[in-house]
Amino acid sequence: MLPRLALVPGEPAGIGPELCVRLAQQPRTDCTLLAFADPATLISAAATLGLPLQLIHEDAVAKLPGDLRVRPVPNASPATFGHTDPRNARAVIEALTKAAGACLTGELDGLVTGPVHKAAINAGGIAYTGTTELLAEHAGRPVVMMLANEIVRVALVTTHLPLREVPDAITATTLEEALRITHAALRGDFGIPHPVIAVLGLNPHAGEAGHLGREEIDVIEPVLRTLRAAGMDLVGPLPADTAFLPQKLRSVDAVVAMYHDQGLPVLKYSGFEQAVNLTLGLPYPRVAVDHGTALELAGKGTADPSSLFAAVATCARIATIRRAHRAA
Structure with a gap:
């Protein structure tokens, strides 16, 4: 069975959602993906890009370009690309902790995360220094x-x-x-x-x-x-x-x-x-993109998805290695 990875787009007003839409266009032979995200934001990103997107049930199988399995984490307010909304901070953190929780229980084998906006999360009333620190505290592990x-x-x-x-x-x-x-x-x-x-x-x-x-x-x-x-x-x-x-x-x-x-x-x-x-x-592999939310690019369809593609491939490879070690 292929490794099962959680996918979290990150800041809904940034480029994360559209990068996830681009990712969904690619056939995968190394893992399966389950997005923890706001469905409306993903649909809006796909419309902006002019790309197909079919949000399917998490128990379904992604077969066509644009198929993406989703576990909904709704935003409090509709996302406007390029403009953060502190009201959505709680949904950003909830998506991360729910995805991490699924990895801790063994339901999923790894976590891939998009870029978050630290200032927007703190403006939403949540003390936040970074996802690395959040996941370390969540798992109770030094990282x-x-x-x-x-x-x-x-x-x-x-x-x-x-x-x-x-x-x-x-x-x-x-x-x-x-x-x-x-x-x-x-x-x-x-x-x-x-x-x-x-x-x-x-x-x-x-x-x-x-x-x-x-x-x-x-x-x-x-x-x-x-x-x-x-x-x-x-x-x-x-x-x-x-x-x-x-x-x-x-x-x-x-x-x-x-x-x-x-x-x-x-x-x-x-x-x-x-x-x-x-x-x-961490008890599971976590790999993130190495860039920020790029609010100035959000909704324009010009953001480079290379880092997200590399993050998924890296996480799948590590999850496969860990699974082999456990089976040995």
């Missing part, structure tokens, strides 16, 4: 955010924090946890038996032997020594400005960055359209 494309995988020790809070958040505990989760995911989800991980320093020049900061000496290097003794192949701490040189990336399977904007600009420059966002450490 790691990883972004990946065909060139590089970048995992983060800290995610959506103000820059002035980052050094205090990088402790021996948080760093070791991030490295262990990343190492386990590279082995279990990506099928790399002996992964090599490059670990960046926090400070310029990785601290320059303490002259530009002591986090490398006091926190990062001791953790790396401990984990190397446990059998992990870790390189670093490396200066971030040279760690992404092509010849260095060829010898590692992933890079662990200390904070969001240390590693992700390089990844996005190297291949933004095909990049995906993974949440490592």
Whole structure:
């Protein structure tokens, strides 16, 4: 049986719904999809694109281009593409938690998510920092955010924090946890038996032997020594400005960055359209698009669906690997 994936479009006023309509046009041989979404928004997106869309019962089989199985999560207010409505924040979160719940129970095998609009959710009265954090709390698991494309995988020790809070958040505990989760995911989800991980320093020049900061000496290097003794192949701490040189990336399977904007600009420059966002450490695979809601493009039919296509393919591949491990 093919992996069964949940699909959540995200912000109803953004490009997520139309990307899901484009996805529904593609025949799938690697998974089946069940959308957790507002039906009226999907129908409106299909009409805008001029593409066929048949929303079918979740127990039916998608056979034709445009067939999409749906578990309805209605919006409180009709969506207007390009203009967020805080009244729909609750439906956005409900779609995410219902889809995640179906994965936790084993009803579904993985979760693919479209872009959400943080400001609109908070304006709707829901405290929200990101879907990674939401799913971690929902599952009760520590997680790691990883972004990946065909060139590089970048995992983060800290995610959506103000820059002035980052050094205090990088402790021996948080760093070791991030490295262990990343190492386990590279082995279990990506099928790399002996992964090599490059670990960046926090400070310029990785601290320059303490002259530009002591986090490398006091926190990062001791953790790396401990984990190397446990059998992990870790390189670093490396200066971030040279760690992404092509010849260095060829010898590692992933890079662990200390904070969001240390590693992700390089990844996005190297291949933004095909990049995906993974949440490592959950009991199920979760893969998201690596772009925002693009309100300025919503409803115009020009948004590139490549990241969503890549997210579904990646999630299906990981779900298949996990299923094989469980059966072994």
